[in-house]
Amino acid sequence: MKFMGTNELREAYLRFFESKEHLRLESFPLVPKNDKSLLLINAGMAPLKPYFTGLQEPPRKRITTCQKCIRTGDIENVGKTSRHGTFFEMLGNFSFGDYFKEEIIPWAWEFITETLQIPKDKLYVTIYLEDDEAFDIWCKKTDVDPNRIFRLGKDDNFWEIGVGPCGPCTEIHFDRGEGVITNVDDFIKAADEDRVVEFWNLVFTQFDKDEEGNYNRLSNPNIDTGMGLERIATIMQGVDNIFEIDTVKNILNKVSELSGVKYGADSQKDISLRIITDHVKSVTMLISDGVQPSNEGRGYVLRRLLRRAARHGRLLGIKGLFLTDIVESVVENYGLAYPNLKENKEYIEKIVSLEEERFNETIDSGMNILNDYIEEMEASKEKTLKGEKAFKLYDTYGFPIELTEEILEEKGMKVDHDSFKKEMEEQRQRARSARGESSYMGSDESPINKIEASINTEFVGYSNLDVSSKVIILANDNEFVDELSKGEKGYIVTEKTPFYAEMGGQVGDKGIIKTASGEAYVYDTKKNVGGKTIHYVKVNEGSIKINEEANLKIDFARRSNIEKNHTATHMLHEALKQVVGKHVNQAGSYVDDERLRFDFTHFASLSEEEINTLEDLVNRKIMEVFNVNTNLMTLDEAKESGAMALFDDKYGDKVRVVSVGEFSKELCGGTHVRNSGEIGLFKIISEAGVAAGIRRIEAVTGINAIKYMEEKQRLLKEACNALKCNEKDVLKKISSQNAEIKEKEKEIAELKSKLTSGVEDDIINSAKEINGVKVVAYSVDGIDGNALRDLGDKVRNKLSSGVVVLFSNVAGKVNLIAMSTKDVLDKGVHCGKIIKEVASIVGGGGGGRPDMAQAGGKNPQNIKDAIEKTYSVVEYLVK
Structure with missing residues (x-):
């Protein structure tokens, strides 16, 4: 059996089925199109479901692909086992009502034994126990030893998902061990022990299961096969771990080099090396297909994988940012098969770098929160952190539960795992409810x-x-x-x-x-x-x-406005590349009859000068009255002509190229104006960030741009009337008034300071002693939050030992502050608990640390009652 590299194996498979008249399609993006049942593509056949269901005509009856896939269901096992990975590639060949068992079974045997040259005495075949047809074909159309064919039940060799298309399957297995397996029981035992490895599944979709459980024969049965590229690579390369095949091992070696940790020397550190390798590979592929980090959906999958990789980098002792170095290795090893990795390398690395920086910041924020929790636990002599607090650290701050456990363990503490798991399950339930029930394609049953x-x-x-x-x-x-x-x-x-x-x-x-x-x-x-x-x-x-x-x-008038906005998005895209940089790519758009919205890849807000330059460039090109032409051509011809294409889109054999003169050229199926002059006027109305590395411009064109400018002119006139000046003096007048306001604010602050300094002695003289602790509860009107904190600090310092709770009524709102000296904490004083109880009296809420807490309220008429409540709460705490 000859050694074959992973890239060589992929190409050999696709070329073999091309020789059997299959159309080779590039991998579909990881983000499903028109399929709400999936968050991410998780199987080779998933993007082809419309062809299997008859909802769409396939481009050819025979297709072969190597499909990128992501699965995160077993994420906790990644790195711990030899086969679990979140990213994998699935080789597949498919027939949509064309060939069937008689063709695919001998082809499969030919590919395995002749192309791959796997010894026949290392192979076993399983079939569905009732599939005599498959058994006969295996025996008559291949030279497999019939004694190496085993019949298994529905759980192993029958594919179905509820109702709908289904059928038996035959699986091909490789034997890593010695000796011959002679019966089904021994075969199952060998499979359970990982001696025998299944690497290719041929599904014969020949039935349609109805609601009553009947299996009705399909008039045009289909073939759906799947061979895990990583798994067959382990066989061809003589390794028993997907992390040791050539392409993946190259990435793992990079992680090992950066961390200074030798692979194989420490089993625990090996897990971290493998997790980083797998997760960065997945992250790179996801970003290359347009997924952005976020707190929900596929963006959350990306964020979780990236943060998990960063966390394990810390465990290995890697200092600073390192993930982009791993991304580079992923691109080196997979760029040949997936060219968009090379095209978008800079962008992918920037997103990863930004997210890793953000994670480092959240880790630090999480540490501060966790330290507060630990202080509270120490003050109340508790040893177990509540599950909801651990979950908040995990969910809100991206703080890994493992890190929380590790830090608590150093303090002799632990996490309440049962309540943490309950919070996790409730979150999953919310996510499931948000997705709702769906059909095979995730669409409604209309x-x-x-x-x-x-x-x-x-x-x-x-x-x-x-x-x-x-x-x-x-x-x-x-x-x-x-x-x-x-x-x-x-x-x-x-x-x-x-x-x-x-x-x-x-x-x-x-x-x-x-x-x-x-x-x-x-x-x-x-x-x-x-x-x-x-x-x-x-x-x-x-x-x-x-x-x-x-x-x-x-509606012609509406279409006309839509076309103006759509053509303007193309012109804006090109203008962004010229003004901001060639790295800019479209990340989404929305065009209706009122305005356009354009999302693009960039890592900083645009300056006023850049926005003005963009507007000016687009408007100048509008006034040059370019013809807008459309041409049909092949994708390769389109790219050679310089046309821009979206990197996460899948294109057919022929594409439509829309050109605005020589200024802009882009692949697009939408409708456009006949010449740029029809747009009339282009005006940007906003620019903002919408995600890490993604900016959004909103703009208007034509009559809507004129209306926008007229509204601005009307507002300017109203401002002039209010300021009692003409248009050219507006800024000067506003500047003058701002200076006056600042001066008045300074005077007010000085007066407030004099007022508060005059009441410090009165406040201290109001102190009561509760169970040996001095307690001050006092109300001062008209003092804002900052001044109240300053006053609280001064009173606490003069008090030297005790608790200070201050209230202030400012414009009908209540500010509260509670502070204590360190020595009374051991007696049971906890400002967070005091403020929580007291704030409820004035219709508010808040909290904080044992030695300082603050809150707000909306019922100042209850301040007197809240002062009395302060004394009773302290009395309860200090026993």
Whole structure:
């Protein structure tokens, strides 16, 4: 058996199935398209589900891919076992109603024994126990020894997920051990002990399981196979751990080099080395496919993996930022297979660096919070940290539970694990509830998501805005119908349409569909889960009937404004590259008839000068009245022509390139103006950050830009009237008034200081002694939070020993501060507990440390009662 590198194996597999007339597709992005059932792509067949379900026509009946996948269900086992990883690649070949068992079984055997040259005496095959057809093909069309074929039950060799397409499968296994396995029981035992490793699963999707549990034969059965690239690489490279195959080991060696920790010398440190290796690989792939760090969804998966890697770097003793060095190694080893890694390397590294910096800051913030918790526990003689506090550290501050446990252990303390797990489970339940129940494709079960793949609507709306066509499908939310009557809402599908369906950031068209028997208002146009154009309608007059001829007319004025904004986003994109830098890439957009929103990759806010330069550049190009042209070409031709493409998008054989003169050239399926002059005017109305490394510009064009400028002019006139000056003197007048306000504020602060210094003795003289502790509870009006804290410090220092609780009524709001000297903490004094009880009397809340706490309230009329409550709370604490 010859050694084969991971990249060599990937190419050998894809080339083999290309020789069997399969269309090789690049890996789909890790972010699912039109599939709400998945957070991230987790299997080779996942992006192809629309083809298996018949919702879309595949580009060819035979397809082969090497699909990037992410699974985090077993994240706790990553690094601890030889096979668990969050990122993996799945080799697959698929047939959509074309070939079946008679073809794939001998092809699989050919690839394994001839291309890979795996010895036949190292291979075993399993089949579903009732699948005599598969057994006969294995015996008659390959030279496998029949004694090496074992029949297993449904749990092992039958693929199904609830109702729908399903079928038996056959799996191919490699034997790492010596001797021949002669019976099923010994085979199962060998598999459980990891002597026998399954590496290729051939699924024969030949049934459709209905609600009653019946398995109905499919007229066009499918083939869905999956071979884990990392797993077959371990076999071909003679290793028993996915972290020791060539590409992954190269990354692990980089981690080892940076940490100074030798792999294999310490089993505990090996776990950290493997976790960092795996997680940074996943992080790199996720960011390359457009995922951004966040606190929810796939962004949270990314953030969790990145922080987990950073945490294990600390455990290995790595100082400072280091993850970008690992990213570089990932790109080196995977850039050949996935070129967008190289194209976006700088961007990926910047996102990772920013997130790692942020994590280091949160670790420090978390340490401060944890230290406060420890102080409270020591003061109250507690040994167990409440689960909700540990969860808050984990969830709010990104503080790993392992780190919390480690620090507490040093203090002889621990975490309440049961309540921590309860909080975690409640969070999962909330996440599940937020996702809701979904179907196979994650879509709702509306009839419009069950339209057959053979039904298509021709979009003619690039050039025709008013067309005649035939109504071919009518539906409401519950079923397909033959008629929609006045007042009813529903869905219409026609043979042709000028209505653009929402896509690529551009909203769907609105307008009118009219037949001889009625008229319907189209209030939205969208694609269903199978990519069919659906008109969302409400019938205004009469009724719309199936098979009627209809006139479809879009709202031209609205479309015109949308087109202005859409073309302006292309021009803005190019302007950003010229003004801000070539690293800028589109990270999302939204275009409607009122404004445009453009998200882009950049790591700092734009200066006023940059914003003005952008506006000026776009407006100058608008006034040059460039023709806007569209051309169909191959993706390679488009890239060679200099057209920009989104790095997380999947493109077909032919792409549409939109050019604004020689200024901008971009891949786009949307609608645009005929020439740039139609845009009229471009005005940026805001620029802000929306995520780590992502900025957002909002802008308006045409008549909306003019209205925006008119509103600004009106506001400026009103400001001039209020300031009693002309436009050119506005800034001077505001500056003058600000100076006067600052001077007055200074005078007020000085007066407040004199007022408070005069009452210090009165406050101290009001002290009462409670169980041997001096307690001051006093109200002073008109003093803000900062001045109240200063006064509290002065009183506490003069008091030398005791508790100070001060109240202040400022404009109908209550400020509270509680402070104590260190010596009374041992007697049971806890300012956080005092303030919590007292604040409730004045209609507020707050908390803090044992020696200092603060709060606010909204009921100043209750301050007197709160003062009395102070004494009783201290009496309760000091026993």
